[in-house]
Amino acid sequence: MGRLLQFNIFRYNPQDPESVPHTDTFVLEETDSMTLFIALNRIREEQDSSLQFDFCCRAGICGSCGMVINGRPGLACHTKTKDLPSDVTLLPLPVFRLVGDLSVDTGSWFREMYNTVESWIHTKKTFDPSALEERMDNGTAEGIYELDRCVECGCCVAACGTARMRQDFLGAVALNRIARFVIDPRDERTDQEYYDIIGNDHGIFGCMGLLACEDVCPKHLPLQNQLGFLRRKMGITALKSIFRK
Amino acid sequence: MQTVYTDVLVIGAGLAGERAALECADAGLSTICLSVVPARRSHSSAAQGGMQAALGNCAMGEGDGPDVHFADTVKGSDWGCDQEVARLFVDTAPVEMRRLAFWGVPWNRVVPGKSSYFKGGQKYEKVEKEENKGLITARAFGGTAKWRTCYVSDGTGHSVLFTMDNRCAQLGVEVHDKTEAVSLIHDGETCFGAVARCLKTGELRVYLAKATMIATGGFGRIYPNTTNAVICDGGGHILAVNTGAVPMGNMEAVQFHPTGIVPTDILVTEGCRGDGGTLLDVNQERFMHIYEPEKAELASRDVVSRWMTHHIRQGKGVPSPYGEHLWLDIRHLGEKHITGKLREVYEICTSFLGINPIHQLIPVRPTHHYSMGGVRTNKDGAAYGLKGLFSAGEAACWDMHGFNRLGGNSLAETVVAGGIVGRKMAEYALGAEVIFKSTVIDGEARAQEERIQALISGKNGSQSVYKVRAAMQEALNKGANIFRNAPDLEACVATLQDVLGRAREVGLKSSGLGASPELAAALKIEGQVKMALMVAHGALQRTESRGSHNREDFPARNDRDWLVRTLATWKSPEDTLPTLAYEPATQVFEIPPGDRGYGKTDVISAESKKE
Ligand SMILES: Cc1cc2nc3c(=O)[nH]c(=O)nc-3n(C[C@H](O)[C@H](O)[C@H](O)COP(=O)(O)OP(=O)(O)OC[C@H]3O[C@@H](n4cnc5c(N)ncnc54)[C@H](O)[C@@H]3O)c2cc1C
Ligand code: SF4
Ligand code: SF4
Ligand code: FES
Numbered sequence: 028m029g030r031l032l033q034f035n036i037f038r039y040n041p042q043d044p045e046s047v048p049h050t051d052t053f054v055l056e057e058t059d060s061m062t063l064f065i066a067l068n069r070i071r072e073e074q075d076s077s078l079q080f081d082f083c084c085r086a087g088i089c090g091s092c093g094m095v096i097n098g099r100p101g102l103a104c105h106t107k108t109k110d111l112p113s114d115v116t117l118l119p120l121p122v123f124r125l126v127g128d129l130s131v132d133t134g135s136w137f138r139e140m141y142n143t144v145e146s147w148i149h150t151k152k153t154f155d156p157s158a159l160e161e162r163m164d165n166g167t168a169e170g171i172y173e174l175d176r177c178v179e180c181g182c183c184v185a186a187c188g189t190a191r192m193r194q195d196f197l198g199a200v201a202l203n204r205i206a207r208f209v210i211d212p213r214d215e216r217t218d219q220e221y222y223d224i225i226g227n228d229h230g231i232f233g234c235m236g237l238l239a240c241e242d243v244c245p246k247h248l249p250l251q252n253q254l255g256f257l258r259r260k261m262g263i264t265a266l267k268s269i270f271r272k
Numbered sequence: 273m274q275t276v277y278t279d280v281l282v283i284g285a286g287l288a289g290e291r292a293a294l295e296c297a298d299a300g301l302s303t304i305c306l307s308v309v310p311a312r313r314s315h316s317s318a319a320q321g322g323m324q325a326a327l328g329n330c331a332m333g334e335g336d337g338p339d340v341h342f343a344d345t346v347k348g349s350d351w352g353c354d355q356e357v358a359r360l361f362v363d364t365a366p367v368e369m370r371r372l373a374f375w376g377v378p379w380n381r382v383v384p385g386k387s388s389y390f391k392g393g394q395k396y397e398k399v400e401k402e403e404n405k406g407l408i409t410a411r412a413f414g415g416t417a418k419w420r421t422c423y424v425s426d427g428t429g430h431s432v433l434f435t436m437d438n439r440c441a442q443l444g445v446e447v448h449d450k451t452e453a454v455s456l457i458h459d460g461e462t463c464f465g466a467v468a469r470c471l472k473t474g475e476l477r478v479y480l481a482k483a484t485m486i487a488t489g490g491f492g493r494i495y496p497n498t499t500n501a502v503i504c505d506g507g508g509h510i511l512a513v514n515t516g517a518v519p520m521g522n523m524e525a526v527q528f529h530p531t532g533i534v535p536t537d538i539l540v541t542e543g544c545r546g547d548g549g550t551l552l553d554v555n556q557e558r559f560m561h562i563y564e565p566e567k568a569e570l571a572s573r574d575v576v577s578r579w580m581t582h583h584i585r586q587g588k589g590v591p592s593p594y595g596e597h598l599w600l601d602i603r604h605l606g607e608k609h610i611t612g613k614l615r616e617v618y619e620i621c622t623s624f625l626g627i628n629p630i631h632q633l634i635p636v637r638p639t640h641h642y643s644m645g646g647v648r649t650n651k652d653g654a655a656y657g658l659k660g661l662f663s664a665g666e667a668a669c670w671d672m673h674g675f676n677r678l679g680g681n682s683l684a685e686t687v688v689a690g691g692i693v694g695r696k697m698a699e700y701a702l703g704a705e706v707i708f709k710s711t712v713i714d715g716e717a718r719a720q721e722e723r724i725q726a727l728i729s730g731k732n733g734s735q736s737v738y739k740v741r742a743a744m745q746e747a748l749n750k751g752a753n754i755f756r757n758a759p760d761l762e763a764c765v766a767t768l769q770d771v772l773g774r775a776r777e778v779g780l781k782s783s784g785l786g787a788s789p790e791l792a793a794a795l796k797i798e799g800q801v802k803m804a805l806m807v808a809h810g811a812l813q814r815t816e817s818r819g820s821h822n823r824e825d826f827p828a829r830n831d832r833d834w835l836v837r838t839l840a841t842w843k844s845p846e847d848t849l850p851t852l853a854y855e856p857a858t859q860v861f862e863i864p865p866g867d868r869g870y871g872k873t874d875v876i877s878a879e880s881k882k883e
Pocket of ligand 3: 181200248
């Protein structure tokens with residue numbers, strides 16, 4: 028017989044007038060290769076059909092299943108129960124609006140973020156379907172992809188002290204997104220234009236540099252390097268604009 | 273109830289849906305996409321391998337062109353595809369890859385000079401030309417004559433979908449995420465939009481549109497074991513099935529992949545076997561060479577899946593709490609190779625199984641992977657049966673895949689079809705004079721409200737939706753799997769009819785308030801069982817073997833009687849079986865039916881009819 032696991036799960040359904048925030052406890056026998064994906068689905072199908080949580084790819088690719096697992100934000104689908112003690116506490120990610128139980132609304136947060144940073148290629152060129160593609164150095168392409176790998180799970184935002192204190196903080200994820208466009212030769216934005224987006228306290232200067240974001244990123248994105256890169260670049264841009272005045 | 277008006281409503285925000293939405297937005301139409309998850313979490317993001325387009329830039333792709341791509345696609349389909357559509361597809365794919373590059377996809381590029389690659393465990397060398405430096409490069413994939421699969425490292429779908437969604441934000445395409453369409457609004461002739469349920473609050477909403485598209489991806493979750501995301505549950509197909517007017521095409525054409533990991537059925541790439549990995553049974557002995565002396569583990573996907581299942585049936589499977597499986601052994605490839613060329617596999621094994629594939633065996637089994645069937649459309653992407661309704665991507669049977677899809681052809685289809693069908697849909701919406709009939713709209717909204725109330729109050733019964741769903745999945749798994757035969761299919765159909773009865777008696781255990789996941793499941797269970805019946809009943813009637821459809825009792829491909837596409841319609845809500853009809857697989861033959869060049873099968877030729 029496997030271990031008996033005790034799951035302490037945050038419960039609240041904002042749409043139910045009778046619901047109050049509380050913790051429910053469920054007990055489950057551990058099986059081989061059990062993940063939190065398997066465990067939570069079993070709890071819902073066998074014990075409490077109202078339990079809300081989000082999974083989609085269940086393969087660590089889509090970023091749906093971010094939650095706070097024994098105090099640390101992470102992806103539930105690639106968390107194995109055998110790496111956890113027999114007492115497991117699950118909470119929804121902070122910062123994002125709660126939908127119910129472990130489910131939060133990351134979609135609205137991220138859409139707002141990428142509208143703010145204008146997360147698309149800015150170019151004056153138009154596409155010519157009859158021409159060959161514009162050439163690009165393979166190293167540059169791979170460099171862009173390294174920063175493009177973010178799955179918008181929200182773990183870095185949930186772990187960030189600044190983001191918890193100020194609603195308007197863009198977060199490491201947004202700064203990483205900017206960095207992706209800064210190194211893309213197809214984007215014609217100037218440093219000053221980037222500075223206008225992030226050269227302030229809700230951008231690059233709000234970050235306290237405590238590394239929590241990079242520690243929890245399940246995709247191991249080099250968030251600190253990007254923060255450093257932008258801070259230097261934006262610092263220079265700020266100086267330039269002071270001298271210009 | 274809130275009513276939202278828009279010119280174009282796209283149900284689904286994966287690659288196909290968003291690509292189509294962009295065409296409509298470009299034409300100046302107001303466009304809304306619905307999605308059950310944030311757009312970027314759509315299953316398109318899970319595709320790692322890449323997408324096919326005959327650019328011919330890389331050394332191993334030299335001499336490639338749309339004609340070669342066309343021949344591969346038609347053979348891959350086992351002559352089940354619409355050749356006019358396949359032609360349209362191969363000709364358009366290169367332009368779409370370039371457009372994606374223009375929008376921001378960081379495709380891997382040609383690096384001139386010498387480099388090495390592996391094939392069948394052996395090392396070879398190739399030289400890339402200086403003049404092609406920096407153009408989009410390609411990698412090898414199964415069933416293709418040339419290296420044709422464009423890729424972004426190991427995250428092609430992710431990167432392309434993020435770029436597409438960026439473009440949507442730029443052009444103002446709205447995505448209403450956590451919003452699930454639950455029925456189409458139509459009068460039997462024209463589609464007016466959909467009723468949808470907000471998955472944040474549980475509220476119903478009416479969306480009215482001149483043109484509506486179903487781009488909801490695959491429906492793998494009607495099977496118990498699938499590589500598909502949990503949201504690939506056929507929710508979009510059910511909308512069409514429930515109209516009683518729109519037929520589904522070739523639902524019996526279901527693709528299985530040999531190496532899904534146990535228990536979670538996450539895919540490990542075919543590259544494992546390509547690079548020399550072997551399959552072992554419960555005694556840790558190889559077996560593929562017994563069945564396929566020549567190709568062994570490297571036979572085609574459908575062939576390997578078939579023998580693996582056969583071997584498990586012979587009592588050689590490894591028992592586990594999650595059912596029987598086999599082993600994939602890549603240990604002999606060594607640490608350098610596994611953490612280098614197979615890094616992804618290494619990561620999947622360590623993070624999901626807690627297994628180190630350098631020293632341990634990987635538990636695998638053939639797993640449902642792709643749905644060739646779907647909402648039947650014409651070559652413009654217009655659904656049969658209702659005006660103003662369109663479909664594209666994996667949800668559609670546009671039909672360039674016939675009875676077997678080639679790797680890399682689906683992701684490419686989403687953007688090619690999304691573009692072509694999106695333009696046709698924009699044309700339609702610009703020209704259409706649609707009169708919304710308030711009685712029809714109110715009637716549909718009320719019907720959905722009543723349906724929800726009945727589920728909450730337990731008016732129809734108290735069957736558990738999860739148990740009914742498991743019974744449906746189990747029936748399909750037993751009867752309509754890799755191997756099919758008349759007795760098993762008959763039993764499957766009978767069981768599913770019984771399950772259909774139970775699905776009509778589902779009642780909720782929970783309150784159903786708010787986003788209620790149980791209610792979401794309950795709302796689609798009856799439709800899912802109808803789809804399962806389309807798969808099983810269609811497979812029972814098709815007395816031949818073609819592509820992924822293998823009848824043990826009819827092993828030959830029968831072009832004389834079955835060079836046709838199945839059309840399955842659920843005519844009346846009370847029916848317990850779909851109504852089947854057939855149409856020619858293709859109107860135009862660029863290539864007449866012939867030998868595929870792999871997988872030995874007997875063919876009953878079309879000519880024999882005339883004798
Ligand atoms: C593990 C895996 C790997 C793959 N790798 C490759 C590969 O390398 N190359 C390749 O060519 N193909 C690959 N495929 C296949 C390919 O990824 C898919 O066929 C393709 O991405 C489907 O795209 P789509 O736009 O049709 O649907 P999806 O991307 O699945 O999008 C469906 C959309 O519909 C929405 N939706 C669903 N139901 C509803 C509803 N009721 N109401 C509202 N919205 C709804 C969803 O939220 C989502 O936005 C792979 C598939 C899998 C499973
Ligand atoms: S380093 Fe900056 S962005 Fe990262 S968690 Fe700390 S404050 Fe937040
Ligand atoms: S940067 Fe990392 S932690 Fe943050 S959203 Fe992206 S993937 Fe998640
Ligand atoms: S479900 Fe997709 S990352 Fe966990």
